[in-house]
Amino acid sequence: MTNSENAVLDNERLVWMFTQMLRIREFEERVKRTFEDHPGVIRGHTHLADGAEGSIVGSLATLEPGDQLLTTYRCHGYPIVLGTDCKAIMAEIYGRRDGLCGGYGGSMHLADPERGFLGTSGIVGQGIPQATGAAWAAQIRKQGQVVLCFFGDGASKQGAFHESLNLGSLWKLPIVYIMENNNYNVATRSEQEDANAAAGEPLSVKATAYSMPGVTVDGGDPVAVYETVGAAVKRARAGDGPTLVESKVYRLSAHGNLIAPPGVPLHYPEHEAITVFGNREEYEAALRGDPVPRFRARLVEDGALEADRADQIAQEVRDEMEAAVQFALNDPFPEPEAALQHVYA
Amino acid sequence: MAREIPYIAAVNEAIALEMARDETVLFYGQDVAPSDDDELVKSFGRERVRVSPISETAEIGMAVGAALAGYRPVVELLMAEFMLVAMNQVVNEAPRLRYMSGGRVKVPAVFKAGYGFTAGWAGQHTGSIYGMFMGIPGLKVVLPSTPADAKGLMATAIRDDNPVCYLMHYLLVLEHGDVPEGEYLVPFGEAAVRRDGGDVTIVATGWTVGRALAAAETLAGEGIQAEVIDPRTIAPLDTATILSSVQKTGRLVIADQSTRHGGASPVIAAEVAEHGFSSLKAPIVHVTAHDVTVPYSEPMEAFVLPNEEKIAGAVRQVLGEAPVAA
Amino acid sequence: MQLDARAASELLATMWRIRCFEERVASLKRSRQVHGLIHLSIGGEGVAAAVCGQLRDDDGVYSGHRAHGHAIAKGAPLDRVMAELMGRADGICAGLGGSMHLVDVEHGFLGATGVVGGNLPLALGNALAARVQGSDAVTVVFFGDGAVQAGHFHESVNLAALWELSLVFVCENNGFAEFTPRSAHTVVERVSDVVGPYGFERRTVDGGDVPAVYEACGELLAAARQGRGPMLLECLTHRRRGHYEGDQQSYRDEAADAEWERLDPIARLRDDARGHGWLDDHAIGELERAARTEVDAAVEFARASPFPEPEAARRLVYAT
Numbered sequence: 001m002t003n004s005e006n007a008v009l010d011n012e013r014l015v016w017m018f019t020q021m022l023r024i025r026e027f028e029e030r031v032k033r034t035f036e037d038h039p040g041v042i043r044g045h046t047h048l049a050d051g052a053e054g055s056i057v058g059s060l061a062t063l064e065p066g067d068q069l070l071t072t073y074r075c076h077g078y079p080i081v082l083g084t085d086c087k088a089i090m091a092e093i094y095g096r097r098d099g100l101c102g103g104y105g106g107s108m109h110l111a112d113p114e115r116g117f118l119g120t121s122g123i124v125g126q127g128i129p130q131a132t133g134a135a136w137a138a139q140i141r142k143q144g145q146v147v148l149c150f151f152g153d154g155a156s157k158q159g160a161f162h163e164s165l166n167l168g169s170l171w172k173l174p175i176v177y178i179m180e181n182n183n184y185n186v187a188t189r190s191e192q193e194d195a196n197a198a199a200g201e202p203l204s205v206k207a208t209a210y211s212m213p214g215v216t217v218d219g220g221d222p223v224a225v226y227e228t229v230g231a232a233v234k235r236a237r238a239g240d241g242p243t244l245v246e247s248k249v250y251r252l253s254a255h256g257n258l259i260a261p262p263g264v265p266l267h268y269p270e271h272e273a274i275t276v277f278g279n280r281e282e283y284e285a286a287l288r289g290d291p292v293p294r295f296r297a298r299l300v301e302d303g304a305l306e307a308d309r310a311d312q313i314a315q316e317v318r319d320e321m322e323a324a325v326q327f328a329l330n331d332p333f334p335e336p337e338a339a340l341q342h343v344y345a
Numbered sequence: 346m347a348r349e350i351p352y353i354a355a356v357n358e359a360i361a362l363e364m365a366r367d368e369t370v371l372f373y374g375q376d377v378a379p380s381d382d383d384e385l386v387k388s389f390g391r392e393r394v395r396v397s398p399i400s401e402t403a404e405i406g407m408a409v410g411a412a413l414a415g416y417r418p419v420v421e422l423l424m425a426e427f428m429l430v431a432m433n434q435v436v437n438e439a440p441r442l443r444y445m446s447g448g449r450v451k452v453p454a455v456f457k458a459g460y461g462f463t464a465g466w467a468g469q470h471t472g473s474i475y476g477m478f479m480g481i482p483g484l485k486v487v488l489p490s491t492p493a494d495a496k497g498l499m500a501t502a503i504r505d506d507n508p509v510c511y512l513m514h515y516l517l518v519l520e521h522g523d524v525p526e527g528e529y530l531v532p533f534g535e536a537a538v539r540r541d542g543g544d545v546t547i548v549a550t551g552w553t554v555g556r557a558l559a560a561a562e563t564l565a566g567e568g569i570q571a572e573v574i575d576p577r578t579i580a581p582l583d584t585a586t587i588l589s590s591v592q593k594t595g596r597l598v599i600a601d602q603s604t605r606h607g608g609a610s611p612v613i614a615a616e617v618a619e620h621g622f623s624s625l626k627a628p629i630v631h632v633t634a635h636d637v638t639v640p641y642s643e644p645m646e647a648f649v650l651p652n653e654e655k656i657a658g659a660v661r662q663v664l665g666e667a668p669v670a671a
Numbered sequence: 672m673q674l675d676a677r678a679a680s681e682l683l684a685t686m687w688r689i690r691c692f693e694e695r696v697a698s699l700k701r702s703r704q705v706h707g708l709i710h711l712s713i714g715g716e717g718v719a720a721a722v723c724g725q726l727r728d729d730d731g732v733y734s735g736h737r738a739h740g741h742a743i744a745k746g747a748p749l750d751r752v753m754a755e756l757m758g759r760a761d762g763i764c765a766g767l768g769g770s771m772h773l774v775d776v777e778h779g780f781l782g783a784t785g786v787v788g789g790n791l792p793l794a795l796g797n798a799l800a801a802r803v804q805g806s807d808a809v810t811v812v813f814f815g816d817g818a819v820q821a822g823h824f825h826e827s828v829n830l831a832a833l834w835e836l837s838l839v840f841v842c843e844n845n846g847f848a849e850f851t852p853r854s855a856h857t858v859v860e861r862v863s864d865v866v867g868p869y870g871f872e873r874r875t876v877d878g879g880d881v882p883a884v885y886e887a888c889g890e891l892l893a894a895a896r897q898g899r900g901p902m903l904l905e906c907l908t909h910r911r912r913g914h915y916e917g918d919q920q921s922y923r924d925e926a927a928d929a930e931w932e933r934l935d936p937i938a939r940l941r942d943d944a945r946g947h948g949w950l951d952d953h954a955i956g957e958l959e960r961a962a963r964t965e966v967d968a969a970v971e972f973a974r975a976s977p978f979p980e981p982e983a984a985r986r987l988v989y990a991t
Contacts, residue, residue: 118414126437130410157829468768648981
């Protein structure tokens with residue numbers, strides 16, 4: 001990752017962003033396909049970031065070495081961009097010995113602390129105070145580090161959100177609170193559970209309760225996200241405190257795969273817009289606005305990327321993720337007794 | 346070199362020494378050093394010593410995050426029951442993250458709180474709830490009963506790379522005792538034999554240790570020699586010392602301030618019943634609080650809690666000198 | 672909603688009853704006839720009286736750990752509350768709860784709590800129940816500024832706003848949470864600003880100015896009775912004694928304390944009433960005397976009440 005002081009992105013950087021978005025998309029597609037192609041291989045609960053690539057890549061493009069992040073259980077996309085080996089990520093999701101966390105955590109609990117990815121929480125909102133603590137540590141170290149804290153709109157109703165933003169603001173911690181608002185909290189729409197959403201307001205207004213800036217950005221536009229988060233990162237690095245960034249995205253898959261007892265085959269149902277609210281039009285509009293092909297088209301049109309090169313990148317990405325799947329399928333399971341390790345440091 | 350200082354001073358001494366020794370140790374919480382004149386602030390600065398608002402999820406969650414980021418936070422929670430507000434961070438996050446990451450991360454945090462203050466602090470401030478934390482893998486639970494242990498266990502807690510619930514007993518804060526100066530560490534998982542005896546084993550935790558010792562004095566006058574064991578940490582629990590004592594005495598009474606099913610006593614009893622069965626000459630007897638919320642009014646509060654008389658009575662019972670209660 | 676002679680007289684009476692009660696409790700605590708953790712409402716009588724004095728018995732009130740004044744203003748009998756604080760069998764909670772856990776369902780005082788902000792979600796539930804029943808009963812929840820940083824405040828605020836419940840949040844902002852000032856807890860000085868994003872009807876008033884509290888609260892209640900809500904009444908107050916009895920208060924500022932002495936809500940209302948010609952010195956004196964007499968009787972009642980049988984501790988764990 002290169003220095004983000006200069007907000008202007010050159011072609012190389014734009015192409016890099018596009019490549020990362022493609023990598024996330026392809027990886028998530030392959031996770032989803034595993035349920036069809038290799039039933040029984042993925043157990044438990046996965047949550048995909050397809051649709052949020054612009055937001056993830058735009059945010060992470062602002063980071064410098066030493067910066068850190070904590071995320072939700074919808075976490076695959078971040079280590080992919082940070083450079084974690086996708087074979088290890090897939091192997092973790094498949095519960096294998098050489099998974100990123102040795103098979104101990106699974107899809108919801110990835111971590112790559114050496115790359116700054118300190119971890120996740122499976123409980124809505126509970127990573128926000130943890131990120132706040134990491135930001136306190138960064139503040140003490142005085143090495144100019146910043147922490148990015150990712151969470152969803154559902155988390156903003158949690159007491160943990162309130163308590164953490166108050167402290168982040170009070171102590172002027174070097175943190176950016178990034179709310180990826182996909183307008184759904186599992187199967188509930190924001191307007192049903194959020195007073196601001198019900199009033200037609202952007203959720204970034206919540207920032208005023210903590211005397212910190214709040215800003216809303218189109219999470220489908222990686223450049224806009226890069227600029228918005230970049231400004232917040234700069235503010236945090238300067239010691240001026242946190243910002244609440246509301247990044248609006250639309251997740252293209254259902255909240256997660258079907259949850260069922262063992263024996264019932266798992267798969268990805270249709271998006272809740274359709275299954276719960278019968279609103280196929282909303283979903284299809286989102287598909288038409290899919291940020292990945294949109295960004296590709298924009299780069300090609302602007303001359304930043306040749307169509308042939310785009311195709312080539314797509315093929316490379318497909319090959320990379322195919323290799324990840326094959327690696328994971330063939331990786332052995334951990335020894336059962338390994339379950340007794342790592343309880344204590 | 347030891348000198349007599351109160352329990353609360355011993356706890357604070359450990360924190361100050363560890364903060365001087367290791368610059369990654371942080372100390373914060375409600376009402377922690379609000380004034381810049383506070384000794385800790387003057388020694389270590391506002392970076393490392395802070396007051397935080399009443400927001401337990403954030404306070405404990407921050408400890409987790411700061412620990413993940415390489416620091417060793419000690420967070421003051423004042424009362425164990427306030428940890429319940431943030432139960433998720435205590436039980437579902439801090440002790441589980443290392444394991445779920447396959448050992449890639451660690452959470453060296455200390456959750457410090459007081460418990461058991463039975464002086465009319467009523468139902469929401471008086472409980473002994475550590476039983477809830479005892480069985481959580483990855484979490485350690487510490488119950489110092491003397492000033493020296495208060496210091497030594499705090500130092501060990503701070504140096505431990507795992508999350509530790511350090512629960513000090515509020516009735517003991519002004520108890521004086523010999524406390525070594527300078528660096529002093531008490532290991533986890535090592536019970537202390539507070540009194541030798543061959544007739545009965547009494548395992549007691551926290552404040553009940555003193556009650557057990559008082560009961561032992563009374564019983565000595567009746568010709569009964571009780572051995573009093575203080576586990577000091579209930580997770581990890583030193584079952585070996587307890588079993589070895591029961592092997593010697595054949596009789597076990599467990600005194601714990603929690604409710605009957607909610608504390609350390611059922612776990613200890615189960616371990617002895619399974620691994621020391623052949624040593625037992627009588628059933629194991631628990632002396633715990635009644636299964637009620639702690640009431641406010643003094644006579645009721647006293648009735649609910651374990652005390653010296655109840656412990657002595659339980660000893661006589663296991664020695665067959667008193668009828669088994671109906 | 673403006674104060675008149677009758678209302679002023681009733682408010683002063685209530686405020687004197689609270690003041691005398693609390694001063695007596697402080698004395699009894701010193702002589703160990705009251706034990707445990709006691710938080711006094713001295714200085715907060717105006718808010719308690721002005722808010723609760725406009726409520727019905729079927730309006731629900733929840734409070735925090737500093738609840739004596741609210742309970743008394745809501746109608747809890749002094750003798751039963753005193754007996755509770757003295758741990759007697761005739762205490763309003765049979766000696767089981769104590770100072771922080773008073774309940775008087777008959778008069779709508781639904782509970783206090785030892786957990787800061789702990790009753791906010793309960794008050795939310797009470798307001799929800801009223802809405803479901805189609806009743807115009809209002810719910811009031813008292814809390815301090817310290818509770819505002821707690822997560823359950825945020826969660827309750829969002830839901831109350833989302834469902835437009837007839838819940839009146841009354842924040843007594845005395846600038847302290849336990850032993851530290853508000854500035855150590857948050858950058859946001861006014862609690863009203865914390866709920867800013869939720870579009871509450873809100874008022875900030877001087878909690879020592881009883882007519883102002885009365886009027887502001889009256890307006891909010893009128894709206895709440897019509898099914899509107901939620902609302903926030905932020906009362907800027909002064910806590911005259913320590914966080915709890917025994918608190919050394921080394922952290923307070925003497926000059927600030929002297930300034931607040933002359934802002935005593937009872938003195939101010941008394942002067943106001945005199946100024947309006949509503950009450951003369953004799954009438955004012957009578958109110959104070961009547962309060963002292965009632966408190967004396969309450970203490971006698973409490974002393975005459977036996978301590979509970981110890982075994983009574985084992986009852987009432989479960990509802991049958």
